Amino acid sequence: MFSQYFGNYLLNKGIIKPEQLTDALEYQRSVHLKLGVIAVNAGYMTPAQVEEIHNMQKKVDKRFGELAIEKGYITGQQLEEMLATQRQGHLMLGQALIDRGHLTIEQLQKALDEYKKEYGMSTRQFNVVRKDDSQEIEQIFRDHGEALLGKMYSDYVTLLMKNLIRFIDDNPTIEINQFKSDITAQWFVSQEIFGKINMLTAIACDKDVFVKFAARFAQEEITEPDELAQASVGEFLNLHNGIFLVNMSNNGVELEMNPQQVEKNRMLANPGKAYVITCSMTWGRFDVILV
Amino acid sequence: MSKSRPTILICDDSLLVRKKMKDCLNEYGDFDIIEASSGQSSIELFKQHDPDLVFLDIVMPDKNGIDALKEMMAVKKDVKVVMLSSSGTRSHLKAAMEAGAHDFIQKPWEKSQIEHIIRNVF
Numbered sequence: 001m002f003s004q005y006f007g008n009y010l011l012n013k014g015i016i017k018p019e020q021l022t023d024a025l026e027y028q029r030s031v032h033l034k035l036g037v038i039a040v041n042a043g044y045m046t047p048a049q050v051e052e053i054h055n056m057q058k059k060v061d062k063r064f065g066e067l068a069i070e071k072g073y074i075t076g077q078q079l080e081e082m083l084a085t086q087r088q089g090h091l092m093l094g095q096a097l098i099d100r101g102h103l104t105i106e107q108l109q110k111a112l113d114e115y116k117k118e119y120g121m122s123t124r125q126f127n128v129v130r131k132d133d134s135q136e137i138e139q140i141f142r143d144h145g146e147a148l149l150g151k152m153y154s155d156y157v158t159l160l161m162k163n164l165i166r167f168i169d170d171n172p173t174i175e176i177n178q179f180k181s182d183i184t185a186q187w188f189v190s191q192e193i194f195g196k197i198n199m200l201t202a203i204a205c206d207k208d209v210f211v212k213f214a215a216r217f218a219q220e221e222i223t224e225p226d227e228l229a230q231a232s233v234g235e236f237l238n239l240h241n242g243i244f245l246v247n248m249s250n251n252g253v254e255l256e257m258n259p260q261q262v263e264k265n266r267m268l269a270n271p272g273k274a275y276v277i278t279c280s281m282t283w284g285r286f287d288v289i290l291v
Numbered sequence: 292m293s294k295s296r297p298t299i300l301i302c303d304d305s306l307l308v309r310k311k312m313k314d315c316l317n318e319y320g321d322f323d324i325i326e327a328s329s330g331q332s333s334i335e336l337f338k339q340h341d342p343d344l345v346f347l348d349i350v351m352p353d354k355n356g357i358d359a360l361k362e363m364m365a366v367k368k369d370v371k372v373v374m375l376s377s378s379g380t381r382s383h384l385k386a387a388m389e390a391g392a393h394d395f396i397q398k399p400w401e402k403s404q405i406e407h408i409i410r411n412v413f
Contacts (some may be wrong), residue, residue: 167399196413218307220307220310227306228306228307228310230306231305231307231308232307234305235305235307235308238299238305238350239377239398239399240377240378241377241378242350242376242378242379242397242398243377245377245378246377246378246379246380246397247378248380249380249381249382254380254381254382255380256378257350257378258350259304259350261350272334275306
């Protein structure tokens with residue numbers, strides 16, 4: 001259920017080296033995702049067909065999509081779909097790895113296929129969201145059938161992304177999944193939001209990430225999960241939730257929240273239905289849980 | 292009881308917030324700084340120390356900041372209480388202003404906002 005961040009997957013499998021991942025993560029901020037990579041990921045074209053179109057583009061002044069349609073590799077509808085998904089996070093990383101010469105498109109295709117297979121993901125679930133992909137986030141909740149609460153959840157997650165960038169790390173990646181079993185965490189920081197809508201929000205992570213998270217938010221030297229570390233992670237959640245409440249208030253929905261709580265080795269019994277937002281940074285991963 | 296230095300009471304359940312606020316205040320003057328980590332203890336320390344300025348969070352254990360503000364105002368109606376909260380919702384802003392708060396700062400605060408308050412009050 002907890003899908004692994006594609007970059008970490010590539011590292012763990014020995015497909016790329018740490019320095020190559022760092023280089024690609026740095027580079028991907030400015031990368032332009034090419035349609036060839038999307039077409040291969042979607043299974044519409046083979047790497048050889050992509051190469052063929054790239055070679056044709058050297059001779060003919062036509063766009064990739066146009067040529068691929070002419071050759072009968074893709075339909076107009078598929079092209080539109082590909083253009084709409086041009087900002088998928090894991091593909092941005094894939095594109096960066098290709099552009100920087102760390103992977104060939106064939107190697108990327110193999111790694112993507114194995115990653116999806118290993119983690120049993122559909123293309124939609126596989127979507128990793130970055131920065132301003134608020135429409136993508138809304139779509140994910142809509143796909144999960146959350147008509148009523150979907151907008152609130154998507155506003156919450158979109159704001160989370162902004163606040164992670166503002167306060168924690170300028171290059172986060174998140175994955176959104178549903179969870180229907182017990183949730184355990186070494187460190188569990190939670191806060192209840194109540195009023196017209198009731199929601200439990202939490203940050204769950206291991207000790208190492210907890211300490212790193214705390215140090216980044218506090219901008220202090222924190223090396224242990226001590227009182228200051230607990231206050232720091234707690235205050236991030238409190239701050240994020242507070243800003244969320246202000247946004248909701250500006251939209252005419254008044255909500256309140258309880259003080260945040262920090263617990264160690266917490267087991268959250270199957271909440272029936274929860275969303276787990278896995279946030280990945282180069283220095284570790286943690287989950288934001290919405291029940 | 293005569294005081295040589297102005298007294299500031301910081302009420303916030305977060306150790307981090309209290310630390311950051313203390314560091315910030317120390318840049319702008321020489322103060323006696325008192326800390327409270329819950330709504331109830333903020334009232335007790337308020338009565339005990341008669342502070343010149345209070346920074347008061349809203350979402351706290353025991354008693355929320357709006358209720359604490361009302362109690363402080365009942366004890367000393369000209370006290371300067373600055374609400375300092377991440378939850379600056381319309382209802383909180385309205386309640387704080389109606390109860391007599393001197394100002395309302397939405398977290399995360401900028402140092403310049405704290406400096407402005409200090410220059411304004413002292």
